[in-house]
Structure formats: C-alpha cells, structure tokens
Amino acid sequence: MVYEYKIPEFWPWVTDLRNGPFWYLLALLSILVVVSVVGFLVALIRNGPTVAGERTYAVLAGSFFDLIRLSPRRVWAVAKLVILEAWRRRVWVVLILYLFLLLFASQYLSPTTQKPAQTTIGFILSYSTRYLTLIIMLILSVFSIPQDFKNRTIFTVVTKPISMAEYVLGRIGGFVLLGTGMLLVMSVVGYIFLQRTLIHTHELSDEFIQEIRNNEKRPANERLTILRGQTTLDNRHQHTVELDPQAETNWTEYEFGHRHEITSEKNADGVTEYKIAVPEDLLQARVQHTGTLEFKDRKGLRTDKGVNVGKEWKHRTFIEGVSSMEAYWTFDNIRKENPNYEDGLLIERTIRIFRTEQGKIDEPLAGSMYVRNPDTKVTSQPLRFRAKDAIIDSQFIPANGLYIRNNDGTERKANLFDDFVNDEGKVEIVIKCDAPRQFFGMSERDVYIRDPDVSFAWNYTKGVICIWLQMLIVISCGVVFSTFVSAPVALLATVGFLFLGLYTEFVNDLVTSQLEFEETAKGKKYYGGGPVESLYRIVTQTGVTLPLDKTFGVKLMRWVDTPLLYLMKGVNKGVPNFDEYNTLTIVGQGFDVPNDLIWSLTFKAFFFCLVAFLLGLGFLRLREVAK
Amino acid sequence: MSTATETSTPLASPATRTVVAEARNLSKIYRDFWGRHKVTALQSLDLNIQQGEVFGLLGPNGSGKTTTIKLLLGLLFPTSGKALVFNREATDVAKNERIGYLPEESYLYKFLNAEETLDFYGRLFNMPANVRRDRIKQLIEDVDLTKHRRRPLREYSKGMTRRIGLAQALINDPELIVLDEPTSGLDPLGTRWMKDLIIRLKERGKTILMSSHLLADVQDVCDRIAILHKGELKELGRVENLLKMRNQTEIRTSTLSPEAEAEVRQVLARHHADIHHLDHPASTLEELFLSIVQDSEARPGRRSIRDDAPENKAK
Numbered sequence: 001m002v003y004e005y006k007i008p009e010f011w012p013w014v015t016d017l018r019n020g021p022f023w024y025l026l027a028l029l030s031i032l033v034v035v036s037v038v039g040f041l042v043a044l045i046r047n048g049p050t051v052a053g054e055r056t057y058a059v060l061a062g063s064f065f066d067l068i069r070l071s072p073r074r075v076w077a078v079a080k081l082v083i084l085e086a087w088r089r090r091v092w093v094v095l096i097l098y099l100f101l102l103l104f105a106s107q108y109l110s111p112t113t114q115k116p117a118q119t120t121i122g123f124i125l126s127y128s129t130r131y132l133t134l135i136i137m138l139i140l141s142v143f144s145i146p147q148d149f150k151n152r153t154i155f156t157v158v159t160k161p162i163s164m165a166e167y168v169l170g171r172i173g174g175f176v177l178l179g180t181g182m183l184l185v186m187s188v189v190g191y192i193f194l195q196r197t198l199i200h201t202h203e204l205s206d207e208f209i210q211e212i213r214n215n216e217k218r219p220a221n222e223r224l225t226i227l228r229g230q231t232t233l234d235n236r237h238q239h240t241v242e243l244d245p246q247a248e249t250n251w252t253e254y255e256f257g258h259r260h261e262i263t264s265e266k267n268a269d270g271v272t273e274y275k276i277a278v279p280e281d282l283l284q285a286r287v288q289h290t291g292t293l294e295f296k297d298r299k300g301l302r303t304d305k306g307v308n309v310g311k312e313w314k315h316r317t318f319i320e321g322v323s324s325m326e327a328y329w330t331f332d333n334i335r336k337e338n339p340n341y342e343d344g345l346l347i348e349r350t351i352r353i354f355r356t357e358q359g360k361i362d363e364p365l366a367g368s369m370y371v372r373n374p375d376t377k378v379t380s381q382p383l384r385f386r387a388k389d390a391i392i393d394s395q396f397i398p399a400n401g402l403y404i405r406n407n408d409g410t411e412r413k414a415n416l417f418d419d420f421v422n423d424e425g426k427v428e429i430v431i432k433c434d435a436p437r438q439f440f441g442m443s444e445r446d447v448y449i450r451d452p453d454v455s456f457a458w459n460y461t462k463g464v465i466c467i468w469l470q471m472l473i474v475i476s477c478g479v480v481f482s483t484f485v486s487a488p489v490a491l492l493a494t495v496g497f498l499f500l501g502l503y504t505e506f507v508n509d510l511v512t513s514q515l516e517f518e519e520t521a522k523g524k525k526y527y528g529g530g531p532v533e534s535l536y537r538i539v540t541q542t543g544v545t546l547p548l549d550k551t552f553g554v555k556l557m558r559w560v561d562t563p564l565l566y567l568m569k570g571v572n573k574g575v576p577n578f579d580e581y582n583t584l585t586i587v588g589q590g591f592d593v594p595n596d597l598i599w600s601l602t603f604k605a606f607f608f609c610l611v612a613f614l615l616g617l618g619f620l621r622l623r624e625v626a627k
Numbered sequence: 628m629s630t631a632t633e634t635s636t637p638l639a640s641p642a643t644r645t646v647v648a649e650a651r652n653l654s655k656i657y658r659d660f661w662g663r664h665k666v667t668a669l670q671s672l673d674l675n676i677q678q679g680e681v682f683g684l685l686g687p688n689g690s691g692k693t694t695t696i697k698l699l700l701g702l703l704f705p706t707s708g709k710a711l712v713f714n715r716e717a718t719d720v721a722k723n724e725r726i727g728y729l730p731e732e733s734y735l736y737k738f739l740n741a742e743e744t745l746d747f748y749g750r751l752f753n754m755p756a757n758v759r760r761d762r763i764k765q766l767i768e769d770v771d772l773t774k775h776r777r778r779p780l781r782e783y784s785k786g787m788t789r790r791i792g793l794a795q796a797l798i799n800d801p802e803l804i805v806l807d808e809p810t811s812g813l814d815p816l817g818t819r820w821m822k823d824l825i826i827r828l829k830e831r832g833k834t835i836l837m838s839s840h841l842l843a844d845v846q847d848v849c850d851r852i853a854i855l856h857k858g859e860l861k862e863l864g865r866v867e868n869l870l871k872m873r874n875q876t877e878i879r880t881s882t883l884s885p886e887a888e889a890e891v892r893q894v895l896a897r898h899h900a901d902i903h904h905l906d907h908p909a910s911t912l913e914e915l916f917l918s919i920v921q922d923s924e925a926r927p928g929r930r931s932i933r934d935d936a937p938e939n940k941a942k
Contacts, residue, residue, distance in 0.1 A: 046662035047706075055704070058718065066720075077750030081736065088738040088779075152734040156795060159700050159805075160751035161723040626702035627657075 006290065006444055010599035024607050031574070031611055032618075036060060039622055059621045066165035066617065074162045078170020083178045086140055091178070094136050098186050101128045102193050109197075111236035115257050117282050118588035120197055121463075124190040126584045129183065130467045134474050137179045141478030142494055144171060146487040154625055164620040168479065168613055175475045180468065187464040191457070198282055202231035202252075202260065204241060204274040231260075231276065245272075258282035285459035285592040286348070288448035291329035291429070300324035307439065309354045315443040318354055321365070321433035327440070328430040329447050330374055335425050336399075336417040344398040344416060346450040347429060351387040352441035364388045365435040371397060371420045372428040378404055378419055379430070381411065387440065394450065397429075454592050462598055463587040469605040470581045474498065476612035483619040500571075501578030511569045514561070530561025531568075576608050645678040646714075647803050647834045648699050653708035655694050655858075668694040670858045671708065676803075676836055681829050683849035683866075684838040685916060691858040692838040693731065696807055699836070700728060712803065724752070727801035731808045733792030737781035741772050741791050744780060745798055752799045766794040786817045793824070804828060806837040810844050822848050846870075846912040854916065856923040862915075870915055 013020045036056060043052035105123060113119045148154040157167065227243040231252060239252035241262065250262040258279035264272050295306045298320065306317030306327060319325035334341055353365055364386035371380040380402040385395055399416040406412060414420070421427045429447065433440040477497055481490035500507065514530055528534055528544035536557060537544065548554045581601055583593045655669040669691040676682045684692035697703040698710045701717040710717035713725055735744055742763055749759035767776050770790035780788060789812065796804060809825070810818040818841075825835055825848045839845050845852060846866060854862040862869060 046658065051706075062718075071753050073750050073753050077747055081739075081747055084743070085736065085738055152730065152732070153736055155702060155730050155734045156728065156748070156792075157751065158702070159723055159726060159728040160748060160799075161720055161753070162751045163720050624703050626697045 006292075007594050007597045008600070010596040010603070013600070014603065027573070028607075028611060028614075032614065035615060035618060039618070055622070059618055062621055063165065063614070063617050066163035066621075069163065070166055070169070071162075074166045075170045075173060078157075078162070078167055079174035079177055082144065082171055082174025085144075086175075086178050091136060091140070091182075094132055095182065095185055098128055098132055099189070101132075102189070105193070105197070113256070115588070116198060117257055117590060118585070120194055121460075121584060121588040124194055125187070125460075125463055125467065125587070126582075129186045129190055129464075130470070130584070133179055133183050133186065133467060133471055136182070137175055137471050138474050138478055138491070138494060140178070141171075141175050141475045142482045142490040143487045144175070145479065145482040146490065149625070152626075158625050165613075165617050168483070168616045168620060172475055172479050172609070172613060172616075175479070176472060179471045179475065183464060183468055183471065187460075187467075191460060194283070194460075198235075199278050200235040201278055202234045202239065202276045204229065204231050204262065204276060243274075252276070254281070281590070283456040284590045285454045285456050285587075286590055287451040287454055287592045288348075288445065288594075289331060289333075289451050290445055290448045291331035293327060293329050293442070293444040293447075295319065296324060296326045296328070298323050298325055306441075309439055309441070316352060316441050316446070317443075318352075318439040318441040319431075319433055321435040321438045321440070323433075326430050326432050327442050327447075328372065328428045329444075330426055330428050331449055332424065332426045334417075334421050334427045334449075336421075340451055341449075342399065344396055344401070345427075345429075346394060346396050348392055348394045348448055348450045349385075349387070349431070350390060350392050350442075350446045351431075352446075353387065353389040354439040354441055356437045356439070362388070365433065365438050365440070367434055367440060368432050369395060369397075370430040370432070371402060371416065372430050373420045373422055374426045374428050375422045378414075380404065380414065380420065382432075384434075459587050459592055462593040463584045465598060466581045466583040466593070466601060469601055470578065472605050472609055473501075473576050473578070473581075476609040476616075480612040480616040480619070483616045484623065497575060498578055501575045503579075504572055504575055504577045505579070507568065507572045511565050511572065514565050515569070529558065530565045532557045532561050532564070574611075576604060581605075646675045647678050647712070648676040648836060649709075649711040650674050650695065650699070651709040651711065653695070653698060653710055654706050655691075655698060655703060656706045667858050669698070669855075672855075672858075672860055674853050674860065674863060676834060678802075678834050679829070679832055680850040681825060681835040681837065681848050683845040683852040684836070684855065685842065685845060685852055685912075686838075686855035687920060689857070690855040692855050693807060694858075695855070696805055696836070696838060700726070700805060724799065725802045727796035727799060727804045729789075729792050729796040729804070729806045729809060731811065733780075733788040735780055735788070735792060735795065738779055740779050741767055741776040741794070744791060745794060748795045748798045754799075762798060762800075766797060769797075770794045785812045786814065789813060789817065789821070793821075801833070803834045803836065806835060808839055809837055810839060810841055818844065842912040842916055852912075854919050856920055859923075861919050861923055866912070870912060 036059075039059065040052050040056045043055050046052075047055070102124070105120075108123055108127075109116075109119055145154075148157070158164075227241075227245060229241055229243075231239045231241060237256045239255050239260065241250070241252050243250045243262065243264070245264075248263065250264075252260045252262060258281050260279055261277040263275045263277070265275075267273050295303045295317070297303045297306075306319045306325065309318045319327050334345070336342060347369065349369075351367065355361075366384065367387050368382035368384050370382055372378065381404075383395060383397065385393065387393070397416065400413070402414045402416060402420070403411040404414045404419060416427075431440065431442065431447065474494070477494045478490060481493045481497075485493065513527065528537065533548075533554075536542070542548070583597070586593050650672045653669060653672040654667070656667050657665045659665050668689075672691070672695060684695060686692045694703065698705055699712055699717055701710075701719070701722075704718065712722045715722045736747070739747065745763040745766060746759060749762060754762065767773055770793060772787060772790060772794070775783070775787060780791065783791065789809075793806075793809075796806075806825070810821050813821060822844060825837070828835060829848075829850075837845070837849070849866050851863070851865050852869065853860055
C-alpha cells in the first residue's frame with residue numbers, strides 16, 4: 001500500500017495546543033524574530049544604529065497596522081489586475097496545450113498496462129494538469145512583482161493608499177484565483193477524458209465461446225459445462241471469460257485492473273445473448289479502516305518490529321514462516337451496530353515476500369489469518385490464503401462463520417462480535433506465514449478492513465485539491481522570493497526550494513544521522529560528517545566510514561559543521577514536504593485519500609502561505625520602491 | 628548647507644497658509660549593495676509647499692528634483708532629515724488618500740484600457756462602485772478620451788498616455804497634485820492644455836508640486852519655485868520676485884511723438900508723459916536659471932547670492 005505510515009487524526013492534533021499548532025506558532029515567531037534581527041543587523045552596518053532601529057520599528061509596526069487595515073476592495077483590485085494581466089498575455093494558451101496533450105494521450109499510455117486507471121490518472125493529473133499548472137504559476141508569480149518594479153508601474157500603485165500587505169496579498173490572491181480557474185478547467189476536462197477513456201464495454205458472441213468441460217458420464221441434464229472464450233478487443237484489450245451457463249451472472253477474468261459483469265438472456269430465436277457491463281474496480285476509492293501493527297518474535301514475545309531481512313524499508317519488517325512469529329493488527333470501533341460490519345469484515349492485504357529459497361518466483365506462498373480477542377486471546381480457526389508479492393488480495397471474515405478450537409480438540413461455532421471483539425470494540429487480526437524458510441513482510445497500512453468505497457469523483461477532487469495546495473505553495477514561494485531578488489534569481493530560488501521540498505525526508509535523515517552521533521566505547525563515531533567534512537572527504541577521496549585522525553583541523557571542521565548542520569535542519573523544517581502532497585498515486589491506485597491527510601496538508605500549506613506572505617510584506621516594506 | 632530663506636515676501640503669513648508638504652534638512656545618499664557611498668542626490672534640503680500654490684522644482688539633470696519628489700511620496704527613504712506631507716511621514720500610506728501623482732513617464736499598465744485603468748486606481752482609493760463609475764466617466768470626458776476609452780493603453784499616443792496618466796492622478800480629487808515633468812513629450816497644443824489645466828486646478832484650490840525642464844512652462848504657471856543644483860537648493864521664492872532686476876528701472880509709455888521721444892531721456896519729468904508702467908524690468912526664467920547654474924559651478928556648495936537681491940541690497 002502506498003502509505004507506509006500512520007496518518008494522524010487531524011482534529012485531535014490541531015486541538016492539542018501543546019503539540020501541533022503551538023509548534024507552528026513558535027516556528028512563525030522564530031522566523032519573524034530571526035528575520036527582524038537579520039534586517040536590523042544589515043541596517044546597522046549600512047546606516048548606523050539610529051536608522052537601523054527606526055527602520056526595524058517602522059517595518060514591524062507598519063506591517064502590523066497594514067494587517068489590521070486590510071481592505072478587501074483594494075486586495076481584489078490587485079488580484080483582478082493580476083488575472084487580467086495574465087489573461088491578456090495569453091496564459092490561456094496553456095489550456096490549449098493541455099487539450100493537445102490529451103489529444104495525443106494515447107501516444108503516452110501503454111495499451112498493455114495492467115493498471116490503466118493509475119497510468120491514465122497519472123498522465124492526466126500528475127504529468128499534465130499538475131506540471132502545467134505549477135510551471136505556469138511559478139513563472140507568472142516570480143516575474144510579476146519584479147516586472148512591476150522594472151516598468152515602474154508600482155510607482156502609481158504605491159502612491160495610492162494601498163498598503164504593502166494589500167499589494168502582496170492581492171498578488172498572491174490573483175495568482176491563486178487564476179490558477180484555481182485553470183486547474184478547475186483542466187481537472188473537469190481531465191475527468192471527462194478519464195471517463196471516456198476508461199469506461200468501456202466489450203461484446204461476447206457464441207462464435208468466440210467453446211465448451212471446455214463436458215462430463216459425458218453424467219446424464220445429459222446433469223452435465224457440467226463451462227464455456228470459455230475471449231471478449232472482443234475494445235479499448236485496446238480483451239478479457240478471458242469462463243461462463244457457467246446456469247448462472248444468472250458471470251464475470252470476466254480480472255485483467256487490466258478491472259473485470260466486467262456478464263449477464264445472459266435468450267432471444268426470440270433461442271440464441272443466448274450476452275451483455276457485458278461497464279468495468280468494475282477500475283475507478284474506485286477504497287476506504288481503509290486501519291489498525292495498529294505489533295509483532296511477536298521467534299519466542300512468541302511481543303515486539304514492535306519484525307525481522308530486518310536487509311530490504312531497506314523504513315516501516316516494513318518481516319516474519320518468518322512456520323515459526324512463532326506473527327504480525328497482528330488491533331482494529332478499534334468494530335461494532336455490531338455498524339451496518340458495514342454486521343455481516344463480517346472484509347480484510348484486504350498486501351504482503352511483501354522475501355524468499356530464502358527461490359523455487360518458482362511467481363508462485364504464491366501459503367499464509368493464514370486468525371481473528372483474536374485482544375482481552376481473552378481466544379483465537380479463531382486459521383483462514384488460509386495464498387499470498388503473491390505486492391498484490392492486493394481480499395478475504396471476507398463472516399460474522400457467523402468462525403470456529404473456536406476447544407482444549408479437547410473439538411470445535412464450536414463462534415460469533416465475531418460475541419467472541420472476538422472486546423467491550424471496547426477492538427479485535428485483533430493475526431497473520432502468519434506458513435511457508436518454511438520464507439518471509440512475509442508488512443507495514444501497518446498493508447492490512448486493513450475495507451469500508452464501503454467513497455465516490456471516485458470525490459477522491460479525484462481530493463487529488464486536485466492537493467495539486468491546488470501545491471500551487472498555493474509555489475505561488476507563495478515565487479511571490480516572496482520576487483519581493484527581494486530579481487525575477488530570474490527568484491525563479492531559481494523557488495525551483496531550488498521546491499526541489500529541496502521533494503527531499504525533505506532525505507535531508508532530515510542525513511542531518512539527523514550526523515547530529516545524533518553513534519556512541520561507541522572509544523567515543524563518538526562519525527559517518528561522513530557535515531558539509532565541510534564531506535567536502536574534505538570528497539577532495540581527499542576518503543570513504544565516509546573511514547575515521548579521520550583527531551587533528552586540530554578535523555576538530556575545527558566538525559566545530560564548523562555542527563552549526564551548519566543545525567542550520568540545514570532548521571531550513572529543512574521550514575521547507576514544505578512536497579512529496580507529501582503527491583496524493584495522485586493514491587487516487588490512481590484506487591484508494592481513498594484520507595480526509596485527515598487533506599486537512600493536515602491544507603493546514604500546513606496555509607501556514608506556509610502565511611509565513612511567505614509575512615516575509616514578503618516585511619521585505620517589501622524594507623525595500624525602497626524607487627531607485 | 629542650503630537654507631529655505633526666501634528672496635521674496637511670502638504669499639501670506641504662516642498663520643493663514645497651511646503647509647502641505649515639507650522637507651526638513653532632507654538628504655539622500657545613494658549607496659551600492661555593500662553600503663558604499665555612490666552619490667549624494669540631495670543635501671540638507673529645507674522647503675515647504677503651501678496650500679493652494681503651484682510650486683515648481685527646477686534644476687538640470689541629476690540636480691535632485693525627482694529625488695525630492697520621490698522622497699515626498701515615500702518612494703525613497705531619506706538618509707537623514709524628514710519628508711512630511713500633510714504633517715505625516717512620507718512613508719505613511721494614509722497620506723496618499725489626499726495625493727495625486729503623475730510620474731515623469733506614464734507608468735501605467737499597458738494591457739488595460741482607460742476605463743479599466745481608472746477603475747483599478749479608483750478601487751485602490753476604496754471608492755464605492757457607483758462613485759467610481761461617475762468619476763471615471765467625468766475624468767475620461769475631462770481628458771478628452773471618451774472615444775478611446777476601450778482601447779488598451781499600449782495603443783495610445785504619448786499625449787493620450789499623459790492625459791490618462793493625469794486622469795489617474797486626479798481620480799481621488801486630491802488636495803496635493805504632484806506632477807513630474809507634466810509637459811514632457813507633449814506638442815504645443817498638449818502643453819497649452821496641460822498648463823491651462825494646472826491653472827484651473829489651482830483656481831479650484833488645489834496645491835500643485837511640479838518639476839520641469841521647460842522653464843517657460845514653469846514661469847507661466849508656478850507661484851513659487853525652488854532651483855536645485857547637484858542636490859543643493861540654490862534659489863527659492865516667488866517667480867516674479869526672483870525674476871525682478873532691481874538695479875534697473877523700466878519706463879513703459881504709449882507711443883510718443885518723434886519729438887517727445889528725442890527729448891524723453893532729458894525731460895521726462897518736465898514733459899509729464901503718460902506713464903503706464905514704471906517698475907524694474909524682468910529677465911526671463913531661462914536667464915535666471917542659467918546664471919544660477921553658472922554661479923553654482925563657479926562656487927560649489929554655496930547658496931546662490933545675487934547682488935540685486937533685496938536682502939543683499941539692505942546690507
């Protein structure tokens with residue numbers, strides 16, 4: 001599954017003043033203090049203490065009064081100007097380009113893909129809508145204010161009673177409105193394209209179907225006949241079908257990420273006609289009810305992690321086959337009263353497989369699933385399954401189809417809610433690997449209870465909202481850089497900043513690994529060092545694990561590196577994790593983007609936008625409009 | 628150091644005339660990125676602009692007149708001293724409610740048409756839609772752009788651009804109108820139109836601060852002028868007083884007979900000619916300006932002192 005980590009619930013986090021919002025507020029204040037001090041120091045060097053003090057006070061006080069006197073009419077005036085300017089400079093060409101991309105989309109989409117929804121959504125939203133929107137907004141936002149300065153049109157604006165806050169907000173607002181409009185058009189057109197591309201049907205006629213099984217020994221009326229054949233080639237694929245002529249409905253094979261329902265009826269001439277419905281499971285938004293993952297080790301003792309088999313997964317560990325090792329998930333809020341669960345639980349799993357014996361690489365491995373009461377530890381009979389590597393499979397646990405093995409070896413019927421769900425509504429789902437010397441790997445979100453799907457259109461919209469949030473960050477970033485540097489420099493700075501945003505986790509790991517030294521008997525152990533030490537190692541071609549002599553030079557390098565690493569850490573914290581906003585993969589994979597994630601991303605994006613706005617305001621107030 | 632002591636009697640006593648804009652020991656030094664001194668654009672300027680007058684800033688290129696305007700508008704920060712407009716710091720946005728500014732070039736958004744331009748600036752004054760609509764219609768008629776109100780500004784001629792620029796400066800019916808080179812690039816008709824407008828605005832009680840290279844224009848419309856050179860104030864006062872040549876007497880009469888004309892120099896008093904005008908003759912502003920610049924070049928850093936100035940005569 002795409003999410004390797006647990007997504008925190010938004011409201012408990014946001015209402016916990018000691019954690020989330022408090023730290024964001026602290027970060028905001030820290031940024032303002034740092035910027036004010038740096039601004040004061042620069043003014044001090046250039047103009048002396050009196051002017052520096054006056055100017056810093058003027059910027060801070062002026063910005064504050066700007067904020068409390070915001071006029072929507074003036075903000076809208078600037079926003080409207082931005083929209084008109086972009087439109088009259090033919091920004092709409094981007095929409096035509098988008099239509100051209102869709103027109104030739106078939107050139108980029110593989111006809112043999114097993115994940116057509118993921119590929120098409122990726123093309124429409126990720127590669128076309130997202131990149132076009134972000135690139136055009138990046139260019140417009142970084143060139144806008146510098147252009148105003150270069151053409152001196154800002155002279156006639158700031159000599160009117162408009163504050164810098166209104167000016168910056170109007171600029172950001174204008175671009176956001178423009179981008180929103182373009183994004184809306186592109187996503188609606190994209191959605192129609194998606195539906196037209198993926199929603200299809202096939203035909204099935206008698207001439208393609210052969211009888212493949214005919215039990216001649218049985219009487220004619222009891223003969224079991226299976227019909228096998230192929231559908232017609234539509235939408236650049238066809239399905240294999242196996243029909244039970246007695247059944248009212250049949251299904252095509254699950255291929256290319258979907259299947260079709262087949263209904264048959266005889267016409268007036270007595271010929272069977274087959275009707276194939278639109279695809280199932282193609283455009284869906286599965287909702288996951290996730291649990292908490294724990295493990296038992298080889299001795300059967302509880303542990304947080306399984307075995308590390310050497311695969312570098314941060315969140316995924318493994319359990320060994322035919323051992324006491326198990327992975328178990330505790331799910332809560334499992335109530336009989338919930339209509340979703342009254343018949344039982346639909347479990348979906350994605351198991352990663354690590355083989356110590358190769359055998360047939362594609363052959364599924366045996367595993368078993370149990371239902372267990374978290375309090376009494378009463379366990380159900382094993383529910384066997386065969387796992388393929390990284391394939392989502394599902395298994396239904398019927399509320400009344402479970403058994404408990406008594407101590408005397410007999411079995412008795414059990415009920416899911418009466419025997420396995422405790423009073424708090426919690427139940428444990430246990431997974432074991434039954435293949436000797438093979439390993440199952442899993443992370444917390446690999447096994448979940450599947451709740452009823454939400455609307456795909458709404459999930460698609462959530463994907464678009466995430467693009468919108470990315471656009472908000474790009475615009476804020478572009479505008480704030482353009483308030484104090486020239487347009488090309490602002491462009492480079494913004495691109496660099498966003499590029500860093502794609503690697504925040506990597507940078508964080510890198511910095512943290514240097515700051516949290518490994519303590520050994522001989523003292524602290526360094527690997528690679530900070531920027532200066534790394535540069536030294538590159539120049540001298542010294543490997544990262546090779547210890548350096550503790551000379552004065554090395555000590556000096558590390559002394560210089562430490563504040564640099566903290567600086568990197570601080571900057572990295574301020575960079576929005578751009579990768580986190582890429583929810584389009586999840587939409588493509590057919591999973592619901594959790595609302596908590598959307599709320600949390602929205603909060604972070606707006607916070608970033610606020611910081612950018614305040615910084616932009618400060619920089620503009622500090623800057624002379626004329627030269 | 629330049630002072631603001633005027634070479635003429637003031638328009639009225641300070642008690643009766645309100646100071647609209649004021650420079651107090653105002654200096655501006657341009658620095659490079661590293662804070663190193665590049666050029667002193669303005670040095671210790673003291674002047675005030677009074678309500679209802681047309682005040683002209685004169686000076687050659689680089690004399691500091693545009694810098695003075697930018698400092699008064701808050702587009703630049705003073706290195707030292709104060710720039711006050713309506714008794715507020717020049718950087719205070721609130722003062723802009725009562726100001727109209729026409730820059731040297733019409734720095735307007737070329738992709739907008741005349742109506743959109745005025746609508747945009749009207750919104751910046753927080754004007755309600757109906758007020759804005761009426762005002763835009765009136766101004767477009769006043770600047771004679773009714774036929775062209777829907778054309779984008781990029782298609783406008785220089786004269787039309789100046790007119791729409793002036794209209795945006797007047798959108799809020801300002802008390803103080805700052806015009807930077809208002810007649811630059813205009814043909815004689817356009818120049819006349821602009822000067823008439825300035826006079827009309829003055830008659831309506833507006834205060835006007837203008838800078839210009841065209842001395843005749845300044846002479847025609849300004850009540851008082853300040854002449855700047857290399858960032859220093861060289862002369863400040865009422866135009867007619869500055870131009871008065873006090874070491875000569877001019878007698879202007881009706882046409883005399885040839886006999887009377889021959890004798891006029893000797894027997895003017897005895898013949899009792901009909902004397903229409905008896906005063907000091909005036910030079911042109913151009914002559915005054917050039918003499919000040921030459922004097923300033925010869926004696927840099929000193930206020931221009933003319934031998935015929937009344938206070939010098941008194942000494």
